[in-house]
Amino acid sequence: MHRLVERCRPLFQNPSFRVIFLLNVLLGLGYSFITPFFSMFGTLEVKMNPMLFGVFMTSLAIGGVFFGTVLAHYSDLRYSRRSMLILGSVAGAAGYVSFAFIRDFTPLILIGTLVLGVSSITFSQVFALAREWLGRSGIPKTETAFYMNAFRMFFALAWTVGPAVASWIMVAYSYRGLFFGAATCFLALLAVVLRFVPANTPAGAGSATSVNSSLRNVLRRFDVLAHFIGFVLVFASGTIGMMNLPLMVLKTLGGTERHVGVVYSVAPVFELPFMLYFGMLATKVDPAKIIRVGVLIAIVYYALLTLVQAPWHVYPLQILSAATVAVTSGVAITYFQNYLPHHPGTATNLYATAQRIGSTVGYLLFGTLDWRFGHRAVFVACALFTTISLGLVFVPSKPDTEG
Numbered sequence: 001m002h003r004l005v006e007r008c009r010p011l012f013q014n015p016s017f018r019v020i021f022l023l024n025v026l027l028g029l030g031y032s033f034i035t036p037f038f039s040m041f042g043t044l045e046v047k048m049n050p051m052l053f054g055v056f057m058t059s060l061a062i063g064g065v066f067f068g069t070v071l072a073h074y075s076d077l078r079y080s081r082r083s084m085l086i087l088g089s090v091a092g093a094a095g096y097v098s099f100a101f102i103r104d105f106t107p108l109i110l111i112g113t114l115v116l117g118v119s120s121i122t123f124s125q126v127f128a129l130a131r132e133w134l135g136r137s138g139i140p141k142t143e144t145a146f147y148m149n150a151f152r153m154f155f156a157l158a159w160t161v162g163p164a165v166a167s168w169i170m171v172a173y174s175y176r177g178l179f180f181g182a183a184t185c186f187l188a189l190l191a192v193v194l195r196f197v198p199a200n201t202p203a204g205a206g207s208a209t210s211v212n213s214s215l216r217n218v219l220r221r222f223d224v225l226a227h228f229i230g231f232v233l234v235f236a237s238g239t240i241g242m243m244n245l246p247l248m249v250l251k252t253l254g255g256t257e258r259h260v261g262v263v264y265s266v267a268p269v270f271e272l273p274f275m276l277y278f279g280m281l282a283t284k285v286d287p288a289k290i291i292r293v294g295v296l297i298a299i300v301y302y303a304l305l306t307l308v309q310a311p312w313h314v315y316p317l318q319i320l321s322a323a324t325v326a327v328t329s330g331v332a333i334t335y336f337q338n339y340l341p342h343h344p345g346t347a348t349n350l351y352a353t354a355q356r357i358g359s360t361v362g363y364l365l366f367g368t369l370d371w372r373f374g375h376r377a378v379f380v381a382c383a384l385f386t387t388i389s390l391g392l393v394f395v396p397s398k399p400d401t402e403g
Contacts, residue, residue: 010137017133019197020126020130023126023193024154024158027189028154028155028157028159028162030096030182033163034178036163037170037257038243039053039243040246041099041178045175046104050368052105054363056112058360059109060116064120068117068124072128081129084121089193090186092116093186093187096180097180098111099111099112100179127148130151146279149276149278150276152275152329152330153275156271159271160265163260164261164262168258223397227395231389231393232354233358234295236365236385238298238362241305245263248378249314252374253309262311262315267318267322274322274323287335291327292390294324294326295389295390297327298320298389300320304317333351366378
């Protein structure tokens with residue numbers, strides 16, 4: 001306990017870290033207002049069928065991958081983190097204000113793909129900023145994973161209250177109020193960036209080329225490719241589950257929007273201690289073992305969701321979801337970096353790419369699976385995908401001998 005207190009002390013004493021906490025809370029609130037209710041907005045409010053909604057979300061994900069990759073490249077070569085955070089915050093506020101008024105498919109998909117695609121840079125830039133400030137703080141490099149998990153914990157903290165508040169806003173003010181609430185969070189994020197984030201010169205261009213070259217090379221290794229595909233399946237299952245769960249609560253289990261809000265507020269409460277626990281455990285135990293346990297928990301979670309009969313049955317199962325998220329959003333970065341110790345930048349990029357591709361695949365598959373087989377069968381598919389993933393992360397890794 002004393003060691004944990006000593007580790008946590010710099011988190012609250014360093015003013016820069018407090019700014020990172022605030023950015024994470026505001027960004028987490030913005031996403032928590034929208035993400036749990038997006039499938040309801042698309043299918044119930046805009047009247048998209050599940051297949052069309054899958055196309056809609058796939059387009060948004062592709063926009064996020066494209067703009068996120070391009071803008072991240074320029075943030076390392078030409079523009080500061082401050083500039084990118086300002087751009088992402090303004091785009092997020094503008095996009096969600098537009099969603100508050102528009103109900104036609106074509107302008108929604110254009111705004112979502114282009115404007116919210118630009119806004120997608122915000123999350124990665126917040127954590128890139130955190131890594132840079134952490135490096136200048138004097139914290140030992142061996143402790144980086146623990147502190148990055150702590151920063152991520154504050155993002156999850158926003159989810160403990162965000163969905164419940166969002167459900168109240170939606171009941172009182174409909175989807176228009178919901179999107180205005182998200183836009184307000186992005187405007188608050190913009191204000192914090194303008195006040196506290198300096199316009200530091202970005203890193204040189206030399207490392208970017210080598211990272212891109214290394215990424216192509218390491219994917220030729222069978223063990224790395226297997227782990228990469230495994231994580232794509234994990235993130236695809238998570239995306240499918242995120243889209244499917246609120247609709248199953250409403251349509252299959254006879255729940256209400258308030259039940260959906262409670263469902264998405266339970267997991268973040270447990271994510272916080274899980275992130276601290278797994279972050280500390282990863283300094284003592286091989287992260288690969290933690291990853292395998294996390295994927296196994298995901299299999300059990302999806303399998304049990306196929307059996308629930310009432311909204312309250314879902315509540316305790318969200319504890320399993322919290323454990324899975326804590327592992328795949330924190331320890332997973334260290335997991336990839338351990339397999340590529342000489343390419344830490346490539347390893348982190350590999351993880352982010354798996355997340356983006358997994359989300360895109362999940363958005364596309366969700367519409368097809370839900371339309372053809374129904375909500376319970378969707379979770380059967382998630383259990384199958386994560387079972388395949390478990391097999392892939394057991395593929396033995398080869399030591400990276402490249403210096």
